[in-house]
Amino acid sequence: MDLNQKVVVVTGAGRGLGRGIATYFAGKGARLACVDLSQEDLNATVAACEAAGGEARAYLANVAKEEDVEKLFSDVVADFGSLHGVVNNAGITRDGLLVKYKDGEIVSKMSxxxxxxxxxVNLTGVFLCGREAAAKMLELGVEEGVIVNISSLARQGSFGQSNYAAAKTGVVALAEVWAKELARYNIRTGAVAPGTINTDMLAAMKPEARERLIQAVPLRRLGEAEHVARSVAFIFETDYFTGRCIDMDGGLR
Structure with a gap:
């Protein structure tokens, strides 16, 4: 798929990876529907997309709510007149041990x-956005469509993240299932699993903690949002790619 003038929805586009993906796609001439919960963050992303040379609009929506997602995709099609792709990036964390046991007692459990x-958000939201995107593409009769789910290195198992790891494993499985179901309509799917990426959260870490993360990566450096964006773009632009996950982790896996 040539991204020029293609309509692409990016969820969680207000900051971090989502903003990086949206801005990168804008630089390729894509028309972006940027989705998040913060109008202020979305405004900044839209401005960045426009500065990169693309068209962008902001949409407030909670991807975990079915009615929000249905309205979102209806609004995007009404505004842009088409839909060619979606990047399911929105996600949250609520870390905690499954059970915390100390001095012979259960101290806490993941609630x-x-x-x-x-x-x-991380799994049901991806399901809802993938479902609505596919439905709109079919209704519109687009020649080619792409759905990309953002997973994580955590899908291999991540200490203190039972919830997050399960969800990020699940979104890869969804991409695999959808590839088989939607190939007959020339709708391709894929996933990207980032490793340790240089985001605002990592920038705020103590220098020693940040350095430990870097030293754990075989390439001895953090990934950047653009690395993830390039991986997503590769899936969009490579018409024989479907149903697989790209691990963008600097060899950390």
Whole structure:
């Protein structure tokens, strides 16, 4: 797929990886529907996309809510007149040990609320956006469509992240299933699993903690949002790629 003038939805586009992906796609001439919960963050992303040479619009939506997602995709099609792709990037964390045991006693357990909050956004949100994107593409009769789910290195198992790891494993499985179901309509799917990426959260870490993370990466450096964006673009632009996950982790896996 040539990204020039293609309409692409990016969820979680307000900052971090989402902003990086949206801005990179804008530089390739894509028309971006940027989705998040913060209008201020979205405004900054839209400005960055426009500065990169692309068209962009902001949409407030909670991807965990079915009615929000249905309205989102209807609005995007009404505004842009088409839909060619979606990048399911929105995600949250609510870390905690499954059980914390100390001095012969259970100190704490991961709560159902911690579990459900992450599953709702990181897995159910991807399901809802993937479903609605596919439905709109079929209704519009687009010649080619692409759905990319952002996973994580955590899908290999990440200490203190039962909820997050389960969700990020799940979104890869969704990409694999959708590849088989949607290939007949020339809708391709894929996933990208980033490793340790240089985001605002890492920038705020103590220098010694940040250095430990860097030293754990075989390439001895952090990934950048653009590395992830290039991986997503590769899936969009490579018409024989579908149903697989790219691990963008500097060899950390």
């Amino acid at each position: 159902l609320q911690q579990w459900q909050a992450v599953i709702d």
